[in-house]
Amino acid sequence: MAMTPAPPAHVAGQLRDLGVRSGGVLLVHTSFSRTGPVEGGPAGLIAALRQALGPRGTLVMPSMSSDDEHPFDSARTPCPDMGVTADTFWRGGGVLRSGSPHAFAAVGPRAAEITAPHPIDPPHGADSPVGRARDHDGQVLLLGVGHDADTTIHLAENEVGVRYRRAVHVTVLERGRPVRFDYTEIDHCCARFALVDDWLEADRLQRRGPVAHGVGRLARARDIVRVVTARLRENETVFLHPRGSDVECDEAWASLGRTAP
DSSP states (O other), rough: OOOOOOOOHHHHHHHHHHHHHHHSSSEEEOOGGGGGOOOOTTTHHHHHHHHHHHHTTTEEEEOOOSSSSSSTTTTOOOOOGOOOHHHHHTOOOOOEOOTTTOOOEETTEEEEETTTTOSSSSTSSTTTTTHOOOOOOOOEEESSSSSGGHHHHHHHHHHHHHHOOEEEEEEEEEEEEEEEEEEEESSSOOOGGGGHHHHHHHHHEEEEEEEEEEEEEEEHHHHHHHHHHHHHHHHHTTTOOOOEEEEEEHHHHHHHHHOOO
């Protein structure tokens, strides 16, 4: 049986009930297929998010490329791996998008600051849109996705200085010509980021509630970084699967020069 699309005004009320702060900075990761339908489709969900934030709020979404073989163009390159809502968002009127392959898009009073130039390496350090959102006491909203999609956890990994890395590359323009840029990135399969649910909820730092036809999780970015930082200082490899579980975690283990337990 088909579900009735949720009106954006109703969704905005649910977001406020969940704890989205009017006038704040909100970094959103979303799966529309697990949240909708919403009247107006992904654009309707974006309208609801902006309504909940109000005119003084700043909405931020990941907008990074999934194509490492061609230079990133902030005016043209799609971001399909970030979901249809994020890929709709950066195309909207008044939305700013950073010029990095690890791009984020934002709209609102702090959009220019959050999307200002940021380094490719590291992609999610303090001087990145994720770091800037944290510095403005931003909130992180997960709609229809778990913490495995939460880039703020990578910020914590960078700030702790975990030693595991994976070899990656992107393509950039140098003097008008495409050039491959190789570097090592703090990365792995990210599935064990799901542990962060229990860590946050044990300290009542995360709220869950209905949003449209899905479930939203909401937490302060500062709380996510603080809680994850503490766990990583106890066990640097807490997010890595045992060897043989997946290629990404195996590569991260290999970078440490030792095998998984």
